[in-house]
Amino acid sequence: MTLAWFLIRRVLTGIVVLWAVASGTFFLFFARPVQTVAHQLAGRTATPAVIQNVINQLGLNQPIMTQYWHFLGRLLHGNLGYSFFTQESVNTMIKQDLPPTASLVVGGVILWLIAGLGVGILSATRARSLFDRGSTVLVLIGLSMPVFVVGELLIVAVFVPLNQHGLTWIQTQYAGPSQGLGAWSGHMLLPWISLAVVQAAIYTRLMRGQLLTTLGEDYIRTARAKGLSERRVIFTHGVRAALTPVVSQLGIDIGQLLGGVVVIEVVFGLQGLGQVAVAAIYQDDLPVIIGFVLVAAAFVVVANIVVDLVYTVLDPRVRIA
Amino acid sequence: MALLEVEDLTVSFPTADGVVKAVRGVSFRVEPGQTLGIVGESGSGKTVLTQTLIGLTPGADINGKAVFDGTDLLQLSEAQLRRIRGARISVIFQDPLTSLHPLYRVGWQIAEMVRAHEASASRKEARDRAVDLLGRVGIPRPEQRVHDYPHQFSGGMRQRAMIAMALALAPKMIIADEPTTALDATVQAQILDLLLQLQEESDTALIMITHDLGVVADIADDVMVMYAGRAAEKGTKHQIFYESHHPYTKGLLESIPNSSVAADRLRPIPGQPPSLINLPAGCKFHPRCGYVLDRCVCAEPELVRIDAVADHGSACWLPAEAAGVGASAEKLREQAVREGRRGAAVEVAEAIAASPEVA
Numbered sequence: 275m276t277l278a279w280f281l282i283r284r285v286l287t288g289i290v291v292l293w294a295v296a297s298g299t300f301f302l303f304f305a306r307p308v309q310t311v312a313h314q315l316a317g318r319t320a321t322p323a324v325i326q327n328v329i330n331q332l333g334l335n336q337p338i339m340t341q342y343w344h345f346l347g348r349l350l351h352g353n354l355g356y357s358f359f360t361q362e363s364v365n366t367m368i369k370q371d372l373p374p375t376a377s378l379v380v381g382g383v384i385l386w387l388i389a390g391l392g393v394g395i396l397s398a399t400r401a402r403s404l405f406d407r408g409s410t411v412l413v414l415i416g417l418s419m420p421v422f423v424v425g426e427l428l429i430v431a432v433f434v435p436l437n438q439h440g441l442t443w444i445q446t447q448y449a450g451p452s453q454g455l456g457a458w459s460g461h462m463l464l465p466w467i468s469l470a471v472v473q474a475a476i477y478t479r480l481m482r483g484q485l486l487t488t489l490g491e492d493y494i495r496t497a498r499a500k501g502l503s504e505r506r507v508i509f510t511h512g513v514r515a516a517l518t519p520v521v522s523q524l525g526i527d528i529g530q531l532l533g534g535v536v537v538i539e540v541v542f543g544l545q546g547l548g549q550v551a552v553a554a555i556y557q558d559d560l561p562v563i564i565g566f567v568l569v570a571a572a573f574v575v576v577a578n579i580v581v582d583l584v585y586t587v588l589d590p591r592v593r594i595a
Numbered sequence: 596m597a598l599l600e601v602e603d604l605t606v607s608f609p610t611a612d613g614v615v616k617a618v619r620g621v622s623f624r625v626e627p628g629q630t631l632g633i634v635g636e637s638g639s640g641k642t643v644l645t646q647t648l649i650g651l652t653p654g655a656d657i658n659g660k661a662v663f664d665g666t667d668l669l670q671l672s673e674a675q676l677r678r679i680r681g682a683r684i685s686v687i688f689q690d691p692l693t694s695l696h697p698l699y700r701v702g703w704q705i706a707e708m709v710r711a712h713e714a715s716a717s718r719k720e721a722r723d724r725a726v727d728l729l730g731r732v733g734i735p736r737p738e739q740r741v742h743d744y745p746h747q748f749s750g751g752m753r754q755r756a757m758i759a760m761a762l763a764l765a766p767k768m769i770i771a772d773e774p775t776t777a778l779d780a781t782v783q784a785q786i787l788d789l790l791l792q793l794q795e796e797s798d799t800a801l802i803m804i805t806h807d808l809g810v811v812a813d814i815a816d817d818v819m820v821m822y823a824g825r826a827a828e829k830g831t832k833h834q835i836f837y838e839s840h841h842p843y844t845k846g847l848l849e850s851i852p853n854s855s856v857a858a859d860r861l862r863p864i865p866g867q868p869p870s871l872i873n874l875p876a877g878c879k880f881h882p883r884c885g886y887v888l889d890r891c892v893c894a895e896p897e898l899v900r901i902d903a904v905a906d907h908g909s910a911c912w913l914p915a916e917a918a919g920v921g922a923s924a925e926k927l928r929e930q931a932v933r934e935g936r937r938g939a940a941v942e943v944a945e946a947i948a949a950s951p952e953v954a
């Protein structure tokens with residue numbers, strides 16, 4: 275019962291957030307003169323009459339509020355409008371360009387969690403060992419690597435040499451899972467790594483610290499005194515308790531993920547939402563911008579609901595509220 | 596035969612600051628079904644001593660013998676010790692809030708222990724045992740409360756749950772490490788009663804660690820007073836309370852509020868326990884001892900029998916006859932001081948007399 279109520283409330287707040295984000299973007303656009311768009315569309319040499327014509331065609335001559343109501347009406351029907359430049363439906367564009375971005379995000383997050391938590395756990399249970407010291411150095415290196423540097427490095431140091439030697443599994447550009455798991459992972463591996471490196475470093479540090487704290491807790495001593503195996507003490511009792519703060523961190527990080535996604539799409543030539551959005555921003559292509567912003571916001575809203583749900587499942591002391 | 600016989604146990608921790616000599620040559624025995632009280636100030640080594648027995652002091656240098664039920668615990672492998680922990684020797688810790696895992700149901704935590712030691716027990720059997728045990732330790736509606744998380748229990752109930760867990764596999768011995776310190780007075784009394792009652796029912800031996808001699812008075816058969824990693828005095832409860840010999844024991848007795856011994860004056864022991872890295876020379880208690888003699892400053896007394904009839908031991912240079920709380924014993928002690936304090940001890944005694952606690 276409380277769960278249903280929680281979901282209803284969070285979805286409703288989510289919708290309000292999306293509406294606010296869409297409206298914000300919409301009105302922000304009008305801070306820039308409408309002329310710019312029309313100029314770009316009509317070409318440099320267009321006469322004022324032609325430009326006015328373009329403006330009328332796009333409906334940009336109507337009062338702002340009229341345009342806004344139109345926009346909201348369409349949005350309620352799930353229609354994001356049409357690109358000013360290509361006249362393509364924004365819905366179609368998103369449908370086409372979502373898979374590479376989704377592949378990148380999902381794979382990247384999974385990779386960084388596996389690497390970060392795995393190395394973090396090993397480091398904490400072998401504190402001050404050679405492995406721990408080595409991983410600390412790697413974490414520092416990882417933390418200081420901007421995404422585009424990692425990406426370019428991977429291209430120069432992995433992609434190019436491998437392909438020169440005839441090993442063609444690792445590729446740039448995008449290939450979907452429908453083209454086979456091998457092709458998909460080959461095309462996505464380097465982007466995943468680029469997205470994961472910095473975060474894996476952060477999560478290694480987080481997990482190591484959390485687990486070390488947890489392993490010093492009284493209930494771990496109890497677990498040992500109960501005669502449980504060391505593996506059970508560490509995983510069932512230690513890691514389980516160290517995981518809750520990691521999950522709440524994940525909620526924060528996912529919201530900030532999209533900046534890195536755009537960079538990686540550009541570096542690896544993935545035709546995804548990020549690239550489209552950047553192009554749209556350069557052209558003041560309002561419908562496309564709003565479409566992208568809405569998808570990004572929806573992603574953050576959903577991710578946060580999921581993280582909160584996971585969190586309440588992980589920690590019985592937290593009430594769904 | 597004694598259930599547990601510890602002989603000359605030494606435990607030290609090498610650290611960056613130096614070697615922490617936490618336990619220095621302690622011997623004691625626990626008889627089946629009996630209760631040994633271990634008393635001492637914070638840092639005297641009570642926890643290290645008992646945790647070492649069940650292999651829970653990683654990184655320590657350990658010497659000596661600890662024969663439990665015929666096997667020397669200190670010679671066992673980690674896997675062998677694990678089978679003893681919880682099943683044959685179980686532990687109740689001080690703070691029941693932090694000693695239970697906050698993210699698992701209380702019943703699950705009890706059942707987990709059952710299943711760790713009895714591979715044949717099914718989930719359902721283990722759960723039923725948990726319900727039973729919670730009922731035995733006086734938790735109302737146990738069949739519902741097994742599903743609760745620790746935060747849904749009160750402090751006293753959590754400690755009852757810890758006791759239930761400790762009883763789960765009918766161990767031969769329970770180590771209770773200050774089980775009531777974190778609880779308020781009325782709950783303390785209830786928990787002690789419960790422990791006594793359960794111990795009678797199950798004939799389990801109990802090591803009761805506390806820094807409160809009052810708790811020992813209620814529950815112990817024998818008492819060991821620890822100071823700076825050693826046994827200062829050892830004997831039956833009666834000997835410790837009415838024929839105490841060691842000035843440290845006397846100090847502890849006088850600092851029990853409302854006790855008969857301290858009837859008119861409640862006096863804390865002056866000064867602080869010593870650093871276990873840089874122990875003072877001679878008797879480790881001498882910088883705080885009102886009876887300090889010249890020999891105390893340079894030579895450490897061994898724990899020796901001071902009683903011809905019963906096994907009453909004390910590690911103190913005062914004459915063996917100077918035992919007891921009466922005026923005649925006090926006279927003997929004062930005489931010993933008059934004769935034995937001529938040189939080095941004079942200065943020490945003056946420093947103690949000038950300390951704020953005494954003044």
Ligand SMILES: Nc1ncnc2c1ncn2[C@@H]1O[C@H](COP(=O)(O)OP(=O)(O)OP(=O)(O)O)[C@@H](O)[C@H]1O
Nearest residue numbers: 608610615617636637638639640641642643644871
């Ligand atoms: N792993 C360790 N490494 C270094 N020193 C330790 C370690 N464990 C315990 N000690 C030290 O050993 C000494 C004895 O500690 P112990 O916990 O046995 O005291 P205690 O008598 O149980 O005191 P309390 O009443 O506070 O529980 C303390 O000075 C403590 O700091």
Ligand code: SF4
Nearest residue numbers: 878881884891911912
């Ligand atoms: S040996 Fe000396 S200093 Fe130590 S307790 Fe006895 S009288 Fe006091």
Ligand SMILES: [Mg+2]
Nearest residue numbers: 641642643772
């Ligand atoms: Mg202790």
